[in-house]
Amino acid sequence: MQKTINSIRIDDKDIEQMTRLYRINLINALSGYKSANLIGTQDKNGNHNLAVFSSVTHFGSNPAILGFVTRPLSVTRNTHDNIRETGHYTINHIPEHLIAKAHQSSAKYPKEVSEFEVLDVEHWYSPNLQAPYIKGAVIQMGMEFLEEYNIKANDTVLVLGKIKELWLHQPDLLHEDGWLDLNAAKTVSISGLDTYHLPKQLDRFAYARPNQEIKSIQ
Amino acid sequence: MQKTINSIRIDDKDIEQMTRLYRINLINALSGYKSANLIGTQDKNGNHNLAVFSSVTHFGSNPAILGFVTRPLSVTRNTHDNIRETGHYTINHIPEHLIAKAHQSSAKYPKEVSEFEVLDVEHWYSPNLQAPYIKGAVIQMGMEFLEEYNIKANDTVLVLGKIKELWLHQPDLLHEDGWLDLNAAKTVSISGLDTYHLPKQLDRFAYARPNQEIKSIQ
Numbered sequence: 001m002q003k004t005i006n007s008i009r010i011d012d013k014d015i016e017q018m019t020r021l022y023r024i025n026l027i028n029a030l031s032g033y034k035s036a037n038l039i040g041t042q043d044k045n046g047n048h049n050l051a052v053f054s055s056v057t058h059f060g061s062n063p064a065i066l067g068f069v070t071r072p073l074s075v076t077r078n079t080h081d082n083i084r085e086t087g088h089y090t091i092n093h094i095p096e097h098l099i100a101k102a103h104q105s106s107a108k109y110p111k112e113v114s115e116f117e118v119l120d121v122e123h124w125y126s127p128n129l130q131a132p133y134i135k136g137a138v139i140q141m142g143m144e145f146l147e148e149y150n151i152k153a154n155d156t157v158l159v160l161g162k163i164k165e166l167w168l169h170q171p172d173l174l175h176e177d178g179w180l181d182l183n184a185a186k187t188v189s190i191s192g193l194d195t196y197h198l199p200k201q202l203d204r205f206a207y208a209r210p211n212q213e214i215k216s217i218q
Numbered sequence: 219m220q221k222t223i224n225s226i227r228i229d230d231k232d233i234e235q236m237t238r239l240y241r242i243n244l245i246n247a248l249s250g251y252k253s254a255n256l257i258g259t260q261d262k263n264g265n266h267n268l269a270v271f272s273s274v275t276h277f278g279s280n281p282a283i284l285g286f287v288t289r290p291l292s293v294t295r296n297t298h299d300n301i302r303e304t305g306h307y308t309i310n311h312i313p314e315h316l317i318a319k320a321h322q323s324s325a326k327y328p329k330e331v332s333e334f335e336v337l338d339v340e341h342w343y344s345p346n347l348q349a350p351y352i353k354g355a356v357i358q359m360g361m362e363f364l365e366e367y368n369i370k371a372n373d374t375v376l377v378l379g380k381i382k383e384l385w386l387h388q389p390d391l392l393h394e395d396g397w398l399d400l401n402a403a404k405t406v407s408i409s410g411l412d413t414y415h416l417p418k419q420l421d422r423f424a425y426a427r428p429n430q431e432i433k434s435i436q
Contacts, residue, residue, distance in 0.1 A: 003389065005389075006387060006389070007385060007386065007387045007389065008384075008385070008386040008389050008392060009383060009384070009385055010383065010384040010386075011346075011382065011383045011384075012281070012282070012380065012381060012382050012383070015280075015281075015282050015381065015384075016280070016281075018396065020280075021395065021396065022395060022396035023279050023280060023282075023396065024279045024396075025395055025396035025397045025398070026392070026396040026397075026398055027276070027278075027279035027280075027282045027381070028276055028279065029397070029398035029400060030276070030282070030284065030309075030357070030359060030381065030384065030398070031253050031255075031274045031275055031276040031284055032253030032254055032255055032274060032311050032400070032405055032407065033251055033252075033253055033254070033400060033405065033406075033407035033417050034251075034253065034275075034276065035249050035250030035251055035252065036250060036251070037249075037250055054276070055275055055276060056249045056250060057249055057252075057273055057275050057287065058245070058246055058248070058249040058252065058272070058273060058287075059287055059369060059371070059372060059374055060245075060371070060372040060374060061241050061242045061245035061246065062233075062234070062238075062241060062245075063230070063233075063234075063371070063372065064230070064233050064241075064245045064248070065371055065372055066248065066249055067287075069275065069276075069277055069285075091248075093250050096420065099420060099421060099423075100421070100423065100432045101432075103423040103426055103432055104426050104432045105426075106426045107426035107427050107428045107430075108427075108428065109428050113428075118428075128229075139248070141248060146371050147369075147370060147371060149367050149369075149376070151277060151365075151367075151378065152365060153277070153278070153281070153283055153364050153365060153378055153380075154277065154278040154281065154283055156277055156278060158367070158376065160369065160371055162230065162371075163230060163233065163245070163248065164229065164230050165227060165228065165229045165230070166227070166228040166229075166233075166248065167225060167226070167227055168225065168226040168228075169224060169225045171221065171223075171224070171225065171226050174226060174244070177239065177240060177243055178236065178239065178240035178241060178242070178243035178244040179243045179244075179247070179410060179413075180243070180244055180247035180248070180409070180410060182247060182250070182251065182409045182415075183415070187250055187251065188251075188420065189250065189251035189407055189417050191398070191400045191417075192397060192398065193425075194422050194423045194424070194425070194435070195397075195419060195421070195422040195423075196419070196420045196421050196422075196423075197400075197401070197417035197418055197419050197420060198417065198418055198420050199251050199407050199409075199415035199416065199417040199418075200415055200416055200417075200418060201413060201414070201415050202314065202317060202406065202414045202415060202416050203317060203318070203413070203414050204412050204413040204414075205317075205318065205321040205412045205413075205414075206412070207411075207412070208321055208322050208323075208324045208325035209325050209326075210325045210326065210327050210331075210336075212325075214318045214319075214321055214322045217412070
């Protein structure tokens, strides 16, 4: 680690030599602000699972595809196992009032324990999906498993799913042009391992074209 | 699309039937808040490229791996081509004061045009990397290409790289336990295609364990 008055430089050797906790705190912050979602699943016997994920990522709009990253041998195994058993899962944006419960869902509960019960989070079912939605989430999606990729570099798994249905429980979020107001839904974002933030809109810009100055839309 | 007073339900058939612009506005917002980064590259002749990406995702801490999603035949082709030519790229957190220029970098400039010049963004080089860093970004990483995955579902490409070096140009961002203060760096986040937000910290929680109440750290 090289420090000057104005800058710190850390290289890959420094990263290797960090203590585990220092390293996971730092490296988890480097992708920037992360999406904050609760993924709801159940196994073939109907046992529920609820877990926080900060890696849900947009992969495409047509078809509508979201991905997330999981480690098959870690705490998140229940989510992955359940998705492979039923083919279904729900992705629920975490609203401000649920951040403490969402974070607690990252504790390593045994498979037979339902995080819904332990955390006192209510759930509901849509007729089309073998996975529980959480009550109190404003934006939530029913997902169908599509495919997964084993990442050679570190043995993580990228899970891709297609949006089968979308629920918006605050109809004013959806604007005329399809734009969705995440500020109004009080959706939060995560940095690092454990820090929750409420974003506030700075600006919305028009489609960018060469030789044309950038314009605000709203 | 089914509407009640309290809810809207949209299914996969509704999504297929949307106009393209409505669909990309809506679906791009559904993963939640996204990371906001500028990726800097150059080709083997030293021509620069700068492009905004909202898909940079944490894949692992040891080794430190970040991924991002690109479409080989779209506007982002220059970034991908350059990474495959040199093996290097920079990831720069977008700070609040650069959001208009960052968004303008998404315009489809020809390959021979440097977005650095058109957008009047200054750059600098580290001795260890064949890719330009942007001046004015507080948190920036020099990346080495690791591997890529072709996503069958929609022909996108997941590009994975390893952090070779990390620069923090505001030394007070880095706390004693490795925690990084993204609020103090004024790093922004993106929702949808075109909306930029400044997140504000709500809470930081201790490591979650079963049978133990969740606690705030700071």
